[in-house]
Amino acid sequence: MLTVVVPVHNVARYLDICLESLARQTYRDLDVVLVDDGSTDGSGELAAAWPARDPRFRLVRQANAGLGAARNAGASLATGDYLAFVDADDVLPAYAFEILVNALEQTGSDFATGDVRLLTDGSLTPSPLHAGTHRETRLAVDPREHRYLVYDRLACNKVWRRSFWGDTRFPEGVHYEDIPVTVPLYGRARAVDVLGLPVYYWRQRPPGDPSISQRLAEQRNLDDRFAAVTTARRELEPGFATWYAETALQSDLRLVLEVLPDVDDAYRSRFRKLTAAFLADVDPAVLDRLPARLATAWRLAQGDDLDPLVDLVREVQASGLAGMAAWRDPAAPAARLAAARWSGDRLRLEIAGARSPVSLLWLRESAAPHRVVALPAAGKGGTVSGTLRPSRLQPGEWTVNIGPPRTLLRVTDPIPPLPSSWIDPHTRVTPLARAGALRVLVDRPTIYATAARVDGPDLCIEGSGPPAADLLLHIERAPGVPSRSYPVTAAGDGWSARLPLTDLAHPTPAVPAEPVATWLVALGAPGAATTPLLTGPQFARTATADFVADTNPRGGLTIT
Incomplete structure (x- = not known):
């Protein structure tokens, strides 16, 4: 069971x-705890109607004590093996908790975190x-090997193992x-599912109704933001704390600098004053x-x-770029895809920013033994092509380099x-x-999809x-x-699997x-890791009024 804590305070416009x-x-399998935190706009009455509509919902009330206190009150009532928090003005896609909990059930990780979309005026x-x-x-x-994950500091796009x-x-x-x-929980975690x-639609309220995160120019928010970052850093082991200070100066604290x-x-x-206190406790090499x-x-x-700082901020903002993009140093010219x-069997690459004519493609195997295959390249006007010879490319992932001189072929947004x-x-x-960087994944599948039909x-x-036998x-x-999951049945020289159409229905x-x-389609033995099911060379797109079975850009079978 998953306990979901939803603090409710003056969100009548968004609650339902x-x-x-x-x-x-x-x-x-949900246990939804609604915590009415002293609402005065009718939100409490809206929340009170939900336990009758859905017995998985329950309501508790308290005098207004703030978001943190409301979350703590709800968490203290949790009965599930897992715990999640949702802010009452935000929205979740229907599959959100399914994939977060399924990941934890499969891996045993300490928590799972999903991507976020901003919900602004319906978009x-x-x-x-x-x-x-x-x-x-x-x-x-392991978060210690992926420390950049601390940029993801929301609590609500996650499911936590309650233990x-x-x-x-x-x-x-x-x-x-x-x-x-x-x-700090990233710092404590043994393993995390990303x-x-x-999994979470984070509402950006209109100018007349801003949320806390949108009110950066209020001095209380300035104090609380520095306090939050300082508290978090002090909970981390030294190496992680130094890394986090570097990320905070580029994210949470940069936001208040920009106002x-x-x-x-x-x-x-x-x-x-707050900046001086924070930086006094940070390794100067961070800057x-x-x-x-x-x-x-x-x-x-x-x-x-x-005044010189304010002038610099104005200069950066005048660039027209947003966020960290406005502060980053100009990138050195580099060849990019x-x-x-x-x-046919030729992959034609259009390359921008090459400083000299490209005459070779090097494909370097990403894993040991790191073999290298050099392919002649030809072209003009920025278009370069190289022939990928199957006999020379072993299955696996290969990194694409160009030359001379030999450099990675970059792929940027x-x-x-x-x-x-x-x-x-x-x-x-x-x-x-x-x-x-551009990579090339080479597969010689022994099993693949040839058709999908109703x-x-x-x-x-x-x-x-x-x-x-157990696939x-x-x-x-x-x-x-x-x-x-569905059984795979051998059929002559191939195989088949049957999926009830009702299982493929799109959620509201x-x-x-x-x-x-x-839906992504994959193969795997019970309890084992799964592998994407590739479509074969003769696979044809299948479309009905309700779904489309097709090949995605990575060659895998998908059902939409």
Whole structure:
């Protein structure tokens, strides 16, 4: 069971859509604790109606004590094996808790965290806060080896194992309650599941109704933000604490630095005092690792005269760039991928920014023994092509370099389409972007899908290759996190699996702008890791009024 704590305070405008999104969760074993924190706008009465509508909901009331106290009150009543928090003005897609809990059930990790979308005037856009942390799904990762995860300091896009949560409490009577809780828990966690799929729609309120996180220019918020970051850092072991100080200066504390042109002298004076206290306890080398202009800004923040700092902030803001992009040092010119397309067995690459003509492609095997294959490249006008010879490429992931001189071929946002292709009857090659570089994934699958067709009440998936006796076909929302499983039956030289069409039904969108959810199809033995099911060279797209079975850019079978 999952206990979900929902503090409620003066959110009548948003409450029902939030609670409806919880009631529609495909993970059904819920215990939803609504904590009416002294609402005065009718929110408490709206919340009181929900236990009668859905027995999984219960309501407790308290005098207004703030978000932290309301969360603590709800958590103290938790009965589930897992714990989650939802703010009453936000919304969740229907599959959110299903994939978060399924991941934890599969891996045994301490908590699971998913990607976030900003919900603004009905539209959904990526959260800049999570752009670098949730690019892809990674299960059971050690936060000490992935310390950048502390950029993800929300409490509400996560499901916590309650035995790991223990007696953790949110600070009370302050703003920014999430930071001093989530950051230290990253430091304590043995393993975390990171899901590259949106699980939380974080509402951005209109200007006349801003949330706490949108009221940066208030001095109380300035004090509480510095206090939250300082408390979180002091809970971490030294190496992690130093890293977190570096991230905070680029994220939470940068946000208050950026409002300095718009605030009064009292705010600026308080900012200077808090900055001096924070940096006095931080390794000075941290500033040396920041982008040059941001490092300059934090050094100026320690001076008696903040006018040069305010001028620098205005100059940075005049660039028209948003967030950290405005502060980063100009990147050195580098060759980057502009487009990729297949022509037979030739992968044609359009390269921008190359400082000299490209005459070679080097493909370096990512794993040991790190073999290198050099391929001649030819082209003009920025278009370069190289022939991928299947006999020279072993299955695995290969990193693409160009030359001379030999350099990584970079892939930057926006990432161009990278289509997968069968380059001979036995070999599928998939270009992909990872860690900012172009990679090529070479597969010689012995088992793959050849067709998908409707047969009565089922979708029948047929394939080629010998299935293992206990092989299962899985459908997943996030890679490696099965939601449903079906037996695979040998049939002649191939195999088949039947999926009830009712299992593929699309959930009701939580908000009108929500995209249609996609199932990924995978194979795996019971209890073992899953592998994406690739489509074969003759696989044809199948479409009905209710779903589409097709091949995704990485060559895997999907059902939308």
